[in-house]
Amino acid sequence: MDLIKYILLITAIAGQILGIVLVFINLIWAGVFYALYFVALLVLSILFIIERKKEKEEDDQNDYSDY
Numbered sequence: 001m002d003l004i005k006y007i008l009l010i011t012a013i014a015g016q017i018l019g020i021v022l023v024f025i026n027l028i029w030a031g032v033f034y035a036l037y038f039v040a041l042l043v044l045s046i047l048f049i050i051e052r053k054k055e056k057e058e059d060d061q062n063d064y065s066d067y
Contacts, residue, residue, distance in 0.1 A: 005047055012040040 015037030022030035 001047070001051070005044065008040045008044040008047070012037055012044060015040060 015033045019030050019033040019037060022033055
């Protein structure tokens with residue numbers, strides 16, 4: 001799961017940088033890279049939300065505050 005997050009993070013960063021460069025070169029390719037950037041950010045956000053929910057469930061199960 002961590003490898004997927006790293007790949008998506010690198011894709012999002014590269015997509016944004018390449019999108020900015022390609023705005024000056026070719027608008028169609030810039031749109032394609034911005035679309036990839038958006039999809040990578042969307043999937044990355046979903047993965048972070050899922051991971052946070054799992055952590056929250058683990059914290060609730062390991063709650064020893066009733067002593």
